[in-house]
Amino acid sequence: MDNQNEYSSVAVTAEQIVSWPRVAAVSVMIAFSLPTFITGIEVYQGLTVPDTVWALIIGSVLLTIIGGTMGAIGAKTRLSSYLLVRIAFGDRGAGVVNLAFALSLIGWFGVNIDLFSGAVSHLLLDVFEIHIPDWPIEMAAGICMIITTIFGFKAINILASIMVPVLVVVTAMMFWAAYNQLSLEQFWYFEKSATLTLSDAVSAIVGAIIVGAIILPDITRFSKHWTGGVYTAFWAYMVVELIVLFVAAFAAAAIGQSEILSLMLGLGLGLAAFVIVIAGSWLLNSLNLYSTMLSVEATWPKITGKLYTCLFGLAGIIAAFFNILDMFIAFLSFLAAIFVPVSGVIMVDFLFVRREFYNLDSLNNNVKFSPAAFIAWLLGAALAVFSDVAFIPSFTGITVLDAVLISGIVYALLCNVWSTPVKNVEGEI
Template identity: 50%
Template structure:
């Protein structure tokens, strides 16, 4: 694959730079082994019965897999990043707005994850070694390490994932085995629900925890040789690995009657595993966040140097973590994240049903200024996502999925209505 000097942010990945599907699958799997995925399993198990927890996890993983197959398949078929796909679907001006939302959200989560990383390391240092250490060196080290990894591009993230996935597989197996030594499977399955909660809320929690990664999946699947390879990788990572990791968290939570993963790992006598999950999972997840931030900004402002973008973005996210401003930024990031989920619905319909030829060949360089139908559909879908998160609107009881479905339907209907409209060059619509 190409070095850090060229990550193909604004052009298709050449055949010579593609890789086997398993290597890309390892990157997706590494994200599934991160701390937030384990925590989702713990949180679901803390509310639902064992049988319902299993059903919720499988349903959520199936939805994520379906969406990931669509977005990842398009990325592999076009060899384009998610941000270039945005430029084709929304036009240059429309995509500038969408990509800005992507960049702010991903950079914000980079800072949030550094905060989570720092808190976990400080706590483990106290619990395991009875030592109090200041937060700022930990945050500085984490930010520098993740930024440096991103500086070397997808190649470094891919290599890191291949090396670390086996370690976190061992952690997951030990977590399951230790939990089953505390309580048998029959005892776990007999545990009733601890609260009344709608089934859809649980599925929404599973989907919501990973769906942003599914939306930007083209950033890594564009390095694949064929769209079928994206399907293989998505099924492995988004379905099987996600279910196993969330299931491990659920089993541990139920067996030890605790919803704190670090407490559970220390109680089971595998405190080293806590460090592995926190450090390794956060390392790859945040490197991907920063990598996608760089692609977003560079695809919108291609004149900027990607190395400078990575260093500046990493420094900005790390400084934000120093001042703990992200504590007040979380709600904003949450709403921003669910607001750009409908983008995937617009791109899927545009590519699969409306304008596939616009994503291939020379048409990639013939971008339109703004595509009103795509922008309108996105805004409607974003409004649906926000209303769903507030409990004002529900089709499927899963706000993110409602938003994708509505955005897809609105865009398709607008495109059908505009068929036959006169072409006016590179201005508004095709």
């Protein structure tokens, strides 16, 4: 997996381009992962039913807008999200941003292995009465995910294309089992108190998924046309993600369970629960590791992508093996909030400021550092981090969206009063 195979430091070539449904299959399958089901359940637990439905719709719309824009940029330029960061922030500036990307993604790789092993262990005990410690499951799962990632986007795409139809059937089974116990009309009029505000719930939905929307260029760059990025985001977030979130919320109401595995077992899914746990987690973590490799190799290309994949995959396994990830979850959430505003800078830079520089030639003559991009990023990140600990007024009521908007607006203003120096293809400033 070097630069020529996965194009971490170059643009994707015409020979690697595929139709958008194949690209969308990767993003769509992530919607079937455990974190998505858990998010749907948690939102339902905190809101009335009508507000739950509104939160799911609003969150999906916001993710579609951000993911569609980032995905279209990736498809149009043929560049990964980390090369887009280099153009917007400069070579050295991108090193800082990409390090945050890598730390967050590899951390979530370990968290998901931990979640995966606990789920499989639980299911084995409940379904087959077999007790297996978590660590062998963590080892086996991590190795499978590393091997899949080593083979690159093609292997991830093949896995997604095979498993998406299966997961659609399993999710339909989950809905039907819940529907046999609770009608949609009964669900809508189900009385319960709210412990969250609508804006808090939307923030939770967007915050849990937005990282994937920001790095969507990593897969949409393989699309034939820029519209493939829009279609991918629409089907992933506005259709499949919304359906999965709703099914999880509906099933939680039908069975009266707030824990996803107990819920699936209570609905009689049994082996079908294994499919959701194994397939969804496998692809999600393979994509996490793949994006981590792209991030690091694009910034420090001296080591091959295969070695990076193995090293970071083993680091995630070791972290999960020693069960030290609980203390890192808050830190990882902090990192996610830190780089969410990056999308605001990139979207404004491409759409309104310097679209002509989003090509490989500009990268060959790139500046080292963009002060405008960094100031905008820091202000957006500060808003995301301190919104819960200081009185900062919200423009939209959704913290992560505020951060994206602030970073984009500040960057546009700074570019008007303070021209960002970017070398042209001849190397002049």
